Amino acid sequence: MSEIEEKERAKRIAQEVMRKNDGNFAKKAIKSTKLTLFILGGLFFIWAVVYGVVLADDLISLIFYGVMGVIYILLAFWTESKPFAAILTALIIYGTLILLFALIDPMTLFRGIILKAAIIASLIRGIMQARKIPQEFKVDTLDSELMQ
Template sequence: MEKQTPPEQDTIFDEAELLGDGYDKHVRRARNTIFVVASVQFVFGLVLGFSGPEESKWISIGIMSIVAGIFAGLGFWASKKPYQAILIALILFCGLILLDVIFDPASIFKGIILKIFIIVYLIMGVNNARQTLRIKQALGKE
C-alpha cells in the first residue's frame, strides 16, 4: 500500500482558527450598515425629491439614487474585498455629511445618533477587515 501524506502547510494554524468569528461579525455588521445607508439614502432621496420644488425633483431623485446605488455596490463588493469597500463607504459617508454641513450647518445635528452609529460600525468593520487582510497576507492567501 502506498503511504499517503497530507499536503504541506506553511503554518500549523488554519485560516479559520486565526480569523475566528469575532472579525467576521464586525465585517458583516459593517456590510449590513452599508446596505442600511443605501436604503436610507434611496428612501429619503425619494421623500425629499417629491416634497421639493418641481423643477429640481428629478435631479434630486437621480442624484440620491446614484448615491444609494454606489453604497449598494459597495455593500456587495464588501463580500469580496471588505477592507477596501468598507473604507470607501466610510469616506463617502463622511464626505456626504461634510457636504451637508457646508450647505446647511444645522444638518450636523439632524440624525446625529444614526450618523454616529453608522460611523462607529463602519470604523469597527474597517479595523477588523484590515486585521483580517493582514492575517491573510501573512498566510499568503491574499
C-alpha cells in the same frame, strides 16, 4: 520530540487557533458592516423618493439620492471581495457628504446625529476588523502541522 519542542508546537497551535478566532470575529464584524451599508443604501433610496418626489418634487435630488443609494449597495456587495477598500470608501464618501451638507446648512450636522454616529462607528469597526482578514489566509500552520 523533546518536551521543549512539544511546548513550542503547542504554543504555535494555540496562537493559530486564536488567530482563526480573531478572523471569525472579523468576518462577523464585516458582515454587520455590510448590513449597515445595505441599510444606508436603502435609506438613501427612501430619501430619494420622499424628498425628490413627495416633498420637493426635485428631479436632481431624486437622481442624487438614488445614485448614492446604488453606490452604497454596490459597496456592500464589494465587501465580499475587498472588505477593507469597500468600507474605507464608504466611510470617506459618507464623511464627505456630511461635510458638504454642513457647508450648505450647518444645522445638518446636528440632525440625526445619533444615526450618523452609529453609522460612522459601524464603518470604523468594519475597517478595523477588515485589516485582520488578510493575515488569516497567509499560512495555515495548524492544518499543516496536524497533517504531519
